[in-house]
Amino acid sequence: xxxxxxxxxxxxxxxxxxxxACWLTVAPVAAWAVLRLAGLERGPLVQAVxxxxxxxxxxxxxxxxxxALRRRxxxxxxxxxALALVGVVAPRAVAAGQPEVGGPTLRLxxxxxxxxxxxxARLVELVRAHRVDVLAVQEFTPGIAAELDRLGLATLLxxxxxxxxxxxxxxxxxxxxxxxxxGFRRNPGFAFTQAYGTLAVPGAPPLRVExxxxxxxxxxxxxxxxxxxxxxxxxxxxRGRLSILAGDFNATLDHAPLRELIATGxxxxxxxxxxxxxxxxxxxxxxxxxxxxxxxxLVDRRIAVRSVAVxxxxxxxxxxxxxxxxxxxx
Numbered sequence: 001x002x003x004x005x006x007x008x009x010x011x012x013x014x015x016x017x018x019x020x021a022c023w024l025t026v027a028p029v030a031a032w033a034v035l036r037l038a039g040l041e042r043g044p045l046v047q048a049v050x051x052x053x054x055x056x057x058x059x060x061x062x063x064x065x066x067x068a069l070r071r072r073x074x075x076x077x078x079x080x081x082a083l084a085l086v087g088v089v090a091p092r093a094v095a096a097g098q099p100e101v102g103g104p105t106l107r108l109x110x111x112x113x114x115x116x117x118x119x120x121a122r123l124v125e126l127v128r129a130h131r132v133d134v135l136a137v138q139e140f141t142p143g144i145a146a147e148l149d150r151l152g153l154a155t156l157l158x159x160x161x162x163x164x165x166x167x168x169x170x171x172x173x174x175x176x177x178x179x180x181x182x183g184f185r186r187n188p189g190f191a192f193t194q195a196y197g198t199l200a201v202p203g204a205p206p207l208r209v210e211x212x213x214x215x216x217x218x219x220x221x222x223x224x225x226x227x228x229x230x231x232x233x234x235x236x237x238x239r240g241r242l243s244i245l246a247g248d249f250n251a252t253l254d255h256a257p258l259r260e261l262i263a264t265g266x267x268x269x270x271x272x273x274x275x276x277x278x279x280x281x282x283x284x285x286x287x288x289x290x291x292x293x294x295x296x297x298l299v300d301r302r303i304a305v306r307s308v309a310v311x312x313x314x315x316x317x318x319x320x321x322x323x324x325x326x327x328x329x330x
Contacts, residue, residue, distance in 0.1 A: 018069045018071065019069075019071055019074065021065070021069075022062065022065055022066045022069060022071045022074035022075075022078075023074055025061065025062040025065055025078075026062045026066070026074055026077050026078050026081065029055065029058070029059045029062055029078070029081050029082075029085070030077065030081050032052070032055050032085070033059075033081045033084050033085050035049065036049060036052050036085070036088065036254055037084060037088070039256030039259070041255065041256065042223075043220050043223070044220060046217045046223055046226065046255070047217055049252070049254050049255060050251075050252045050254065050255070050292045050294070051290060051292065052085070052088075052089060052252070052254040053089045053092075053254075053277060054290060055085060056082075056085035056086050056088070056089040056090075059078070059081055059082040059085045059086065060082055062074070062078040062081075062082075063075060063078035063079055063082050065078075066078050088254070089254075089277070091271070091276075092253065092270070092271050092274070092275075092276025092277050093274055093275075093276065093277050094274050095272070095273055095274035096271070096272045096274075098272065098304040098305060098306075098326075099301070099302055099303070099304050099328075100304075101302070101303070101304045101326050101327060101328045101329065102328070102329045103201075103203055103204040103205075103326060103327035103328045103329040103330065104201055104202065104203045104204050104326075104327055105306070105324060105325065105326055105327075106133050106134065106201060106204075106207075106324075106325045106326075106327055107130055107131055107132050107133050107134070107322065107323070107324050107325070108132070108133065108134040108135075108136070108209075108244065108246055108297060108322070108323050108325065109126060109127065109130070109132045109134070109135050109136070109320055109321070109322045109323075110135075110136040110137070110138075110211070110246040110247050110248075110295060110297060110320065110321050111123060111135070111136075111137055111138075111313055111316065111318065111320035111321075112137075112138045112139050112213075112247070112248040112281075112295065112316060112317075112318035113137055113138065113139045113140055113141070113144055113313075113315075113316055114139055114285070114315060114316040114317055114318065115139050115141065115167065115168055116139065116140065116141030116142075116143050116144040116170075117144075117315045117316065118144065118313045118314070118315040118316035119313060119314040119315045119316075120144055120147040120148050120151055121151055122313050122314055123135075123148065123153075123313060123320070124148060124151045124152055124153050124156070126311055126313075126320060126322070127153065127156050127157065128152075128156060130322055132156075132157070132176075132322070133157075133175065133176045133177065133201075134157075134173065134174070134175050134176070134199065134209055134244075134246075135153075135157055135172075135173070135174040135175075136172070136173050136195075136209065136210075136211035136212075136246040136247055137171065137172045137173075137174075137211060138170075138171055138192070138211060138212075138213040138247050138248045139168045139169075139170065139213075139248075140162070140163070140164050140165070140170035140171055140172045141164055141165065141166060141167070141170055142164040142165075142166065142170075144164075145162060145164040145172070153174065156176070157174035157175055157176055158176075159174070159175040159176070159177060159178050159179045159197075160172065160173065160174045160175065160179070161173045161179055161182035161183065161184065161195045161196065161197040162174075162195060163184040163193050163195050165193065168190070168192065169186075169190070169191050169192050169193055170193060171184055171192070171193040171194050171195040171211045171213060171247075172195050172211060173195045173196065173197055173209055173210070173211050175197070175199055175209075177199055177200050177201050177202070178199075178200045179197035179198065179199055179200075180197065180198050180200065181197060181198040181208075182195070182196060182197030182198070183195070183196065183197075184196065187213070187214060187215060187225075187228075187229040187232065188225070188228055188229065188232070189214065189215030189222075189224075189225025189226065189228055189229040190215040190216070190222075190225060190229075192213040192214070192215065192229070193213070194210055194211055194212055194213055194247070195210070195211045196208065196209065196210035196211070197209060198241075201327060203327075203329060203330055204242075204327040204328065204329065204330055205241070205242055205327075205328060205330050206241055206242070207241075207242045207243070207244065207327065208234075208241055208242065208243040208244070209243075209244045209246065210234065210243070210244070210245050210246070210247075211246060211247045212233060212245045212246060212247035212248070212249055212296075212298075213247050213248050213249075213250075214226065214229030214230045214232075214233065214249055214250055214251070215228075215229045215250065216250040217250060217251075226250065226251075227257060230249070230251060230255075230257040230258060230261065231257055231260075231261075233245060233261050235261065235264035235265070236264045236265030236266045236298075236300055236301070237265065237300075238264075238265035238300065238301060238302070242300045242302065242303065242327070242328070243300055244297065244298065244299050244300065244303070244325075245261075245266070245296075245297075245298040246296070246297045246298070246321075246323075247295065247296075248281075248294060248295050248318060249294055249295070249296050250294050251294060252292055252293050252294055253268060253271060253276065253293070258296075261298070262298060265300060265301055266298040266299060266300065266301065267298070267299055267300075267301045267303070267305065268296055268297070268298055269296070269297040269298070269299050269305045269308050269321075269323040269325070270293070270296065270297070270308040270321065270323075272305040272308075273305050273306070273307055273308040273323075275307075275308040275309065275310075276293065277293065278293060278308075278309075278310045278319075279291020279292055279293055279310070279319070280292070280293050280294055280295035280310055280318055280319045280321060281293075281294045281295065281317060281318050281319070282317075284312065284316070284317050284318065284319060285316070285317035287317070295318055295319070295320075295321050296321070297321055297323040299323070299325060302328055303325050303326065303327055303328070304325065304326040305323065305324075305325055305326075306324040306325065306326055307323070307324045308321065308322065308323045308324075309321075309322050310322070
């Protein structure tokens, strides 16, 4: 025979289980929010932070569970956490206001060529079809350099600062307009090089363009190189010459060092155009990895961003990023 006391104890036990289940789902999301908002990524957490957009979406699960089980305290905590995570991610899908500028349009394409294994015909096709003015490439090898010219890139983009190397360290900048003050520098981490030059676009001030490629945080022992290379990227000069950094940053907008670089006076073009959640690396060569956004076009905040799109390039594990920009008038 079940007494009233027994029924009450069973109900109380059920409530405790429900409450515990709610808090067990809230706790890991809360920890992630603290990690992301405070910029505390260290060790293996550096890689994990790249997947923050997925955690932001998943943060709604504890909220729904707490509401369904009528656990008010857990629901309030889950709502605050979800608002915090969604609040840092969702704006990337919304276009931002742009500066009023009256200079020429510039179309820039950046692509990681995966040790020169990317399809050169596809790259030339993108340049031709989208009337690209500047092409920044990473993992740029002598073989693909020759093939690109054979396919007509030398005619489309005759000005260049190139440093093709065997392996992953090569870099290049191609342009429709004259380049000066060019060269390349070598990052201390993985020895990735970064080609650069100053572009003379008719009707616009001089514009420094650099093909960026900091070290990858592929393992814990590589993290010091990752931090050093990201912090060694040239800052924006909002009171000086216009500048653009474009390439494979091996970092997302959820990584603190990239946000610190942007804060010097850059704007992430995809973020500004409402395309900041478009994946650029992950499953594109068959790996079972959710897409993440590690390829960026960082532009001086005085430059207007008109649109950003990503394009597949067979043979590469990255998508190419195409940004259409409007420069200030000279």
